[in-house]
Amino acid sequence: MIDFINKLPKAELHLHIEGTFEPELMFEIAKRNNIKIPFQSVDEIKMAYQFNCLQDFLDIYYQGANVLVKEQDFYDLTFSYLQKCALQNVRHTEIMFDPQTHTERGIAFETVIKGISRACVDAKEKLNVSSLLIMSYLRHLSEEDALKTLQQSLPYKELITAIGLDSSEKGNPPSKFKNVFQASVDQGYIPLAHAGEEGSSEYVWEAIDLLKIIRIDHGNNALQDPILVKEIIKRDFALTLCPLSNISLQVVDDLKDHPLKKMMELGLKVTVNSDDPAYFGGQINQNFIEVQKALDLSKEDLYELAKNSFQYSLLNENMKQEYLQELRTFYKEN
Ligand code: HPA
Ligand code: ZN
Numbered sequence: 001m002i003d004f005i006n007k008l009p010k011a012e013l014h015l016h017i018e019g020t021f022e023p024e025l026m027f028e029i030a031k032r033n034n035i036k037i038p039f040q041s042v043d044e045i046k047m048a049y050q051f052n053c054l055q056d057f058l059d060i061y062y063q064g065a066n067v068l069v070k071e072q073d074f075y076d077l078t079f080s081y082l083q084k085c086a087l088q089n090v091r092h093t094e095i096m097f098d099p100q101t102h103t104e105r106g107i108a109f110e111t112v113i114k115g116i117s118r119a120c121v122d123a124k125e126k127l128n129v130s131s132l133l134i135m136s137y138l139r140h141l142s143e144e145d146a147l148k149t150l151q152q153s154l155p156y157k158e159l160i161t162a163i164g165l166d167s168s169e170k171g172n173p174p175s176k177f178k179n180v181f182q183a184s185v186d187q188g189y190i191p192l193a194h195a196g197e198e199g200s201s202e203y204v205w206e207a208i209d210l211l212k213i214i215r216i217d218h219g220n221n222a223l224q225d226p227i228l229v230k231e232i233i234k235r236d237f238a239l240t241l242c243p244l245s246n247i248s249l250q251v252v253d254d255l256k257d258h259p260l261k262k263m264m265e266l267g268l269k270v271t272v273n274s275d276d277p278a279y280f281g282g283q284i285n286q287n288f289i290e291v292q293k294a295l296d297l298s299k300e301d302l303y304e305l306a307k308n309s310f311q312y313s314l315l316n317e318n319m320k321q322e323y324l325q326e327l328r329t330f331y332k333e334n
Contacts, residue, residue, distance in 0.1 A: 005288045011092040011309035014240035018065045019276025020081040028284045030067040074115025082123035092114040096134040109152040117159045130256045136164035139172035144178040165193035174206035181211040196221035225322045238269040238312035245275035255294035271309045
């Protein structure tokens, strides 16, 4: 099974680039930028990664991002993640980045986007991994701040496919961002959002109805409302699930209780993703391996999950079909 998972061609659809920041690289970049971090060693960093909830994690995650200053830093962070993709047979990835985490600290939008997108171009050429970018607004900040970010993104619009909504969910409902989502769609960005991770099913309804999203990040709490489940199936929206993230942030108590299999049985389209792999104890394949074991998933289930990852990606139809063909060939032979 492990070998099958490792070789399975797949796409990652829920990944925060700032959440891929491994301690070793963080130390290296902190050193070359002369920035102090509140940890003495890699072990100390790993010890700090014990979270009771989303906010505990976010406090440490934003701290880690503070050492990213130069375009090369964003390049190195991104390329390092894409190398891990290549090793895991992640053929395509849709990368979220949080511009406000950086512009708030005085880093130019241009520095962030140029570093990240240059790594994506190089990865396609050198590693044969394709990628696209999702600009995520931070929901703990104001809508006005998100509108400012939208403006800053416009000169680089061609490099960005979609928008997302992340950070502290509770108390920051989708309705707070209705206007900036509409303005972003008017600019050609595809709307996506985190919803129903810690927030209730009501937040998922809002994300669908008010923000008009076409794919749901997490969405665990959609299960609270059977009418919502029906609606998601009817509209054919996928949920990008992150099993190990859910355990780390105590959204789910035990992997054996993870809703992934139940969702599949209900007819929901779901995918497996790593969210913030450096913080949550595993890359995408580790997520597949652990959830397969906990829920006793069959090869057919895993094939279905991989199929969903391409089918519900934001790629054009031609590229989707190419990857799906590659996946079918693999499945037939394994
Ligand atoms: N939820 C909300 N915000 C985030 C996450 C998450 O899982 N990861 C990075 N920012
Ligand atoms: Zn996330």
